[in-house]
Amino acid sequence: MDLIKGPLKGLMSSLGAGDMDLRQLLTQGVNLGLIVTTALMIWKGLVLFTGSESPVVVVLSGSMEPAFYRGDILFLYMGKKPFSAGEVVVFNINGRDIPIVHRIIKVHEKDPGSGKDDDVRILTKGDNNWGDDRALYNEGQQWLNLKHLMGRVVGYLPLIGQATIIMNDYPYVKYLLIGVLGIFVITSKD
Template sequence: HSHLSHRHYEYRIMDGVVSWLHHAKHQYKTNKRNIIQQIINLGMIVSTALVIWKGLVLVTNSESPVVVVLSGSMEPAFYRGDILLLTLSSDPIEIGDIVVFKIKGRDIPIVHRVLEVHYPSDPKDGPPRLLTKGDNNRVDDRGLYNRGQFWLDPADIIGRAKAWCPYVGFPTIMFSDYPLLKYVVLGCMAIMVIFSKEE
């Protein structure tokens, strides 16, 4: 009787171990499946964003089809945080057009209005060049251009503003002005992901 009880006890332990191993294996497979699913979902989101971006680049012909207004130099036309949709067509740029340009050697694009178009006396001297100014600035942009540069070349132009959406880009400015905020938001997102996994 004692021998049978001992055997029964061993069987129960073995059964418990096997059951635990099955459970652990199932959990591992489920977690593995969840991780793979999350990686696939993330890949889909990134791929969709890239396809949309590339589509905008092709449609607008601009290397940066969407930009965020970072300063108040174009108020009251545009305010900080406004998002602009740009196009870059072969149509000639005229006085009054709002253009986005990059100064050589600098990363941040500038959104300003065309104040003057300089047509060379001889067409062989190249295409017309531009002078820009912010609507809210007292003087033109020659102080912003590189030393010795008086005009913008067509190659400096990223695009012309064709549409805008107010304040949508404000989070970009907040992250730029307060870099710590970026890490706080990322930390909160990580905590949310951890808690959602536990559920």
Template sequence: MDIFGDLRRMNKRQLYYQVLNFAMIVSSALMIWKGLIVITGSESPIVVVLSGSMEPAFHRGDLLFLTNFQEDPIRAGEIVVFKVEGRDIPIVHRVLKIHEKENGNIKFLTKGDNNEVDDRGLYKEGQNWLEKKDVVGRARGFLPYVGMVTIIMNDYPKFKYALLAVMGAYVLLKRES
């Protein structure tokens, strides 16, 4: 299982082939992700629910599929994913109230289904309403609990490294047989 020994035994053509294969896999994944961004209109077309604030609609670990078409109006009752200034992680909550101005600007208030109060405490200081620019996307579908792998890897980094080690060992053993 000496990776560097395997690399030294490869001729240049084999090494280039392996590097190109890896680069093609990475670039294909990036192209698929960018394609999803264009198709859905969302900067993050797939997100994982990280808390239980939306239960029973969504549970921790559910994988959400988002769209964010600007021409679609935001409606009360719709589930949106939004970013708040000063927070890195987007929040998944339901639109509680809409405040529409005469000039067409829309502001709205959100709340988690499982929370007692609205989200004004989560917004940046002095902000009472969200605007369309804060929305990352709107939930259009989900796969239950598929995102638990992401949560486990973030909560337990040793698990992530163990999983990578097992996958690496599998690839090496597969190649030798």
């Protein structure tokens, strides 16, 4: 134990928490774990409740301006309702990692509610784009099907996503923030 205790004590004292004993240290560790798992639970709960694999997304492009700007946050909901023209949806094109937020301008559906993937044919367009999205889809792809769709936009929160964009553009900001928060939790004494 002393093997761990020694260096840890040293670390703690250098952080200004030298008077902590091991029991306290472990409690803080458990607290940290609790925070991480709670966050994970909330996220997974949201996934379950909204039916969308990614219930909160950050807008990364200006193609839906002036409704949504880069750095705005959108809340998604999948639901069982059929998709209709005019709805803003988030979709993923095969072979690309970044999901796209655009508006549906055409829907053709063979047998609504059948749940069969290629029964539904959808065409989208960005509000700020002159043309429809066929130029954006894979070569030869005319329509989106159900499998491409990740959810419809139901809620909007401006600007807050800027933090995510900054953290993505400058990863060391992210590490710094996580580090500071971690030290916080470990050294807090209640």
